[in-house]
Amino acid sequence: MSAASPIKYIILSGIVILVAGLFWKGFGNKGVTADKGISYNYQVRPILSDKCFACHGPDANKREAGLRLDIAENAYSALEGKDKYAIVPGNPQASEVYKRITSTDPEYQMPTPGSHLGLLNENEIALIKNWISQGAKYEQHWAFTVPTQATLPEVLDEDWCKNEIDRFTLAKMDKAGLEPSEQAAKEHLLKRVSLDLTGLAPSLEMQEQFAKDDAPNAYEKIVDQLISEKAYGEKMAIHWLDVARFADSYGYQNDDVRTQWAWRDWVIHAFNGNIPYDKFLVWQLAGDLLPNPNKEQILATAFLRNHKITEEDGVIPEEYRVEYHLDKTKTFSSGILGLTVECAQCHDHKYDPVSQEDYYRLFAFFNTSKEKGFDGSAGSGPAKTPVLTITNSEAKNLLRFINTKDTSKIVVSVMGENDAPRATHILNRGVYDAPGKVVTASALPAVMRFDTNKYAQNRLGLAQWTTSKENPLTARVFVNQIWQEIFGRGLVKSTGDFGMQGELPSHPELLDWLAVDFMNHGWDIKRLVKQMVTSATYRQSSKSTKEKTDKDPENIYLARGARYRVPAESIRDIVLSTSGLLNYEIGGPSVKPYQPKGIWEATTANRGSLARYIQDKDSALYRRGLYTFIKLTLPPPSMVIFDASNRDHCEVKRQKTNTPLQALVMLNDPTVLEASRVLAERLSMSPVAVENQIKEVFQRVVCRKPNAGEVKLLTDYYHEELATFSKHKTKAGAALNVGDSKHEPKADQVKAAALMRVISTIYNMEETITKS
Template identity: 30%
Template sequence: MKFSSIVYIAATLSMIPFPKPSIRYLIAAAAQAAVFTCALVHAEEDKISFNDDIRPILNENCTACHGGVKMAGDISLIYRHLALGKGKSGKTVIVPGSPDKSELMRRISTNDTDDLMPPPEHGPRLDQKQVDLIRKWIEQGAEWQVHWAFEAPKAQELPTNKLKWGHNRVDAFTLSQMEKHGLEPSPRATPAELLRRLSFDLTGLPPTIAELDAFEKANAENPKAAWEAEVDRLLASPAYGERWASVWMDLARYADSEGLGADRKRDVWPYRDWLIRAYNSDMPYDQFTIKQLAGDLLEKPSYDDRIATVFHRLSQANEEGGTDDEEFRVGAVIDRVNTTWEVWQGQTFGCIQCHSHPYDTIEHDEFYKFSAFFNNDQDNDVSNHQPTLRVPNDHKQYSDANQKLVAYETARNDYHAYGHKAISGASWQGTKNTSVTSTRTKSKVVKNGDIEEIHTVGNVVRGTHFNVTWPAADTNRIDAVRVTLMPKNPKKAASSPENGAVLSYAELHVTGSDGKVQKIPFTHIIPDSTESSSDPDQTLSKKANGWGPFSKIFHDRWAVLVPEKPVILEPGSKVTLHMEHNVFYNASFVMVPHRLKVEFSSDPRWDAWRAAALPAKKKYRENYGTYLRVRGPAIPVMAQRDPTLARNTHVFDRGNWLEKGELIKKADTPAAFPKLKPRGNQPDRLDMARWMASPENPLTARVEVNRFWQQLFGRGIVETLEDFGSSGMNPTHPKLLDDLAVRFQTELKWSRKALLREIVLSETYQQSARTDAAKRAKDPDNLWLSYSPRRRLRAEAVRDMGLATSGLLARNLYGHPTYPPIPPGVWKPFQGGDKWNTPKIGDPQRYRRALYTYWKRSIPYPALMSFDTPTREVCSKRRLVSNTPVAALTTLNDAAYAEFAQGLARRMKYEHEGTLEEKIAYGYRIVTSQRPSPDVLKELVSSFKEMEKTYAANPGQMKGMAGSADGAAYTILASLLLNLDATLTK
């Protein structure tokens, strides 16, 4: 009997009024109390759980028609207030406590096929057990529960188990589930098996024979201390960062090309290097999160902080001619929203782009509230990938480069702030009696109230020059000219932007009364914002592209042009602003304005400004030049738009970006989750990033813990890594997941090395993979982890294992992508012009780890694709392991693996002194970490001798291999060893 029951009996006895105790009376009272208590306990045990018992029934049978997408009959079984309300029929769907008054019960119980739910044509009716469960749930009050994953994880008490087994908290929780399902843990694996498993899991590389020997010796003396020492050694290895960075690269959709049609090369490898450093330095996961989502918005961001934001510049881009930049900019925003939720929240958030979530309480408009966090970033699918950051090739120079960048940005901002102060303080007047002439494109003057505007007529043509002329009637000087480029339809453009324009060059022409023309260049340009896809000062020179809203214009954009000194006008003279527009973008779009206006200022205060502006501009330009001399790639990074250039965010009707609906007033997170706590009135990406990484967020820690668990055990505690929603799988060990998630944030301080250390130190992780038929019958999928799962190596580890065991592996970290051997005929880029230049044999660049391989989305490296590496066009949450002949054909025939076999053959033949048997056993141990059994060794030796005999008799068959028969036999035997199951699994 439970302790609570005994307490209740004691309390009941204390309340019974009797003058004198009697044994018989006490027994009767105790029995009565016990019966009552057992009834309470039984009732408690029979309590129906909405999440465990009812929600799965509704999701499987009802929500397709009565969920978040369709609400047939105005009924939704996703939202409690709707489920307890009335449908279109006027009848209450669920009446808590009264199943007979609930229309739901009537519909699932009736024999009338016209009223039966689900209708016969939609599927089978609920079985009696399901009907009884729903009835009992309604009788008990129809208690609704929030989906388990949307509630914050709670600290857990350790379960009490029968068996005394385990090293730490992980083991207590796994053993509890084993015992619940009638299972017992397996013995500890052998030292060789353990070190192989650990080495591949932590570093992605096999252990060396020296490491195996050292561990076996230390293990014999003190197994616990030896194991802890190996764990710490491998966590400290530089290879650790490479192994785990490759996992994140799937999530980040990392690729060295931009994707889609052209799929041109795009320098982003410094981000891959940032990942490696972040893992090796054990950057806390909350900071790892914030830096990637909003590193650019941190106070005084470092170079590394800015590089981290490449995460969301890895969306695909489209440089094909004729495509609409805005379509693909919006596509990138949508990709960033989906990726953020998939990576950090494990949610199928993409569902709500077109409609409310079919299973979870996330509504359609909440997708667009969240998209507002990304809708006002500077990038806009342009070919130069702006905004970019110049990154030194040497990481040691990052600090110096950051100083140069900050100095440039500070000087630029100071100069522009000084200019904006003058602009706002000056008096301006529009041109009057304006005329316009233009080349190549027709134009006219249009009066808009008192304002005279210039409009183009018909199609615009690249190379158009405008001459806007007005008489100098009301002024005797001009100090500055303001050009405003405007959308043709401002109201529509605010939501659906028009093609932009670029002012390639401008100068002032003054025609005197004598007809002579004086051409006056401008020496200063002050744009409305420092945000630009090109250097604004290019407008002051005929040799460059110039300034402008490139490539789309949402609202008015202006720039002020200032000559070196005031332009003095004689009576009767005319002023002409000469403008050139020479940019032709994406082979389709001419960057010529359709509508503009010209204003000028005749304010003597500009004299003082000019005198002070010259040194400010000189400093700005010098610092800019210094920054441009940073040697290294210009990589795409995130940067937020100037608030004055903010875009509107709308709900898209059924996800169609051309059908704009409700205006989103401010960015926000879904109501089903903890409330966002912004720093100001307009939440930004940094607010969102901190929300993601906050302890209040119910999913961030759980999802990351689950991801690490899946990498170690082959299956997550929640098997559906990509779906923690109610349509995903429930956790097999919910208390373990919550315990690890809470402690990951608190005790472990978001340290992923500490989290990994705890898991791999557990007895659960150290179990043998050997099992028996009885265990497999009770637990066919090994859900309860009564033995260690055996799994094939990841694609990267297959290649890296070949490199390591052949002795070819280059250990240098970081740097430009590499181009290992690729099958002939594969590399045929449709566009882009990037070359696949494989380094010569012997060049270390040829033998670098797999994560450094150049990744082109349209032609992904075949040897890695054969082992389930995704194309990385979009975020990939988990790799589903396939088993096809293509994988075997790759390791048997690919040029790289042939080279690995030759390297392993050399190691067997020359590295180990001894008999043939000993050399072959040495090779077997190199690749499998095991010593071969006598039977296996006998088979291998026999195979070798047969091959040696064959090549001795047929030397012509040794083409491409060693020049001797035994050398060729070693090579073929090495290839055989590299293809063994024992080699390709851990």
């Protein structure tokens, strides 16, 4: 990812502060202060990484003139065959770097016009000059330093703070000249926290309960209630399913069904049972290598087997065996360490200190698996070697969290080690059949030394290295992912890239404080989540002012509450739960709800059990969004339109888009229309005045009381539709003819159809599917 955005942000911020006669202290003890001057990590490295490291960075194959600007010793050394130096600490005029970035001669200037990297602007040049003048001091990349807990900062309004998080965010606001927003109204706050913790809108009963509770700890009580619900594990699982690229088919052309859903049941169980994050990771990376592993620990390793698998005859097994382990390496590095190391498959990383040898030493941990590159053509089985077989008896006794549907056994693809060791080679140009130097397993040295006296050279050793409190990335990355899920934007915006090209943390001291606190409290995920949602920062109203929008359009300073559309799964869940259609069953096989006809048949190979889309019936139609069947070659259209992951690779951050297709889905999706019909038929039989029925629906769906204008508008619309359907009663029956759920035989079709149109309108309100 380009570092242009953070550079511009830092420079513009610096200009404002310099004009004001102040020093930038917003990055805590790592930023620019009167004593420390310009920070290499936060101001200089992003410029060098963006403009220079492509040719003068870690990649030896692309390095020009033998010059590395990412290492101090090399940057200070004489250039090849010349009595010149790239950087002379304290003397920019004698430094080739400064002379070349200020030159207008295309034959001499850097970056060269041919590199297409663009010239440095005046502010970037000034930063480089001042940094060299101040001694050109290098620092280790911030993400590779072990996090420490800074002293809680002083703030202007201590009474505002609910917990430690708020001291960091308020201190940042104070320095930026911003004030926090007022606390959100109770109804907005309840909807927000319910969506964040369960993915569901709060029920009418919960809304009424919270509205009446005037106790000082009323909000904390509702948070505890929501975290204790089974729906909490389902909501938390969604992000991890994205990380783990969970799907219900193998991918590739001959795309057939697979049975990894028992692992999804385990993930939900793990979040609900609050399994500590370090254990959560160790089991998924190496549960099979633990002493006397049980079936639950082995099942957890399905995390590493969720990648795409080919079933096509004629493939080269070794090519795909290597491909599967490359995928595991990427998932581990991006999803758990927050690093983009996959480019080192072919060459040294251009920006981060990860060599091609480092990459294949990490790859070696996975290269010892029993997994085959080809394990049979389509239809050969729902799981591939090695597998874990779970009997019905085990699912009902030892593994009771698995929601088995019948008496047949469950077969899951899991990890297992080869009986004989397999040599790992550096692959020239990353090609499976171009083996080079043999390497042994070791983790990334740039992150933390892998002590072979302490860690075995297998996946269990890697898992223990990963969950060491000395590992600078693991806790930071997970804390940032949870912050992103709750606040909509990570403290490090580039959630999957904590490397040189990643974004700088907006609140580095807060990120580090939370990471250390998380580890010191037993990697307790529920405690971390509660910490965030009970902060005053989280509780703020999302209403903004022109001053705040102008000063901080992205809400980086967190001076207002987050406001954004809920995830695709939650959109479905809101519609189903508020209409009364939702099936609250936890776990089990994936289901096939309504989907446009013919798209599987028209777009994928006409073979195997997934050649045709066979829609489910009865209660299976109304399962939560995370249980929707995902065929990798054609993910569920309505989910993808709302930015759900297509699950063909590890994804730690979903896109946020707004397109006309999303409006068309809400207007025409059978699930939305059926939910509107079911609720309308039920209410149409009530003797309650229609105006009050509309008020009830509005509060049930939008989670607040409608104002007088909204009530009038919707009531008038009801009467307009009622008049239309009264004249054309056959149209009423046609409007209600949607969905497989049973109709209310005693419902007045005309009234129900008119009310259905009103309810559909409420579902289509932007506020309904927005967390604000």
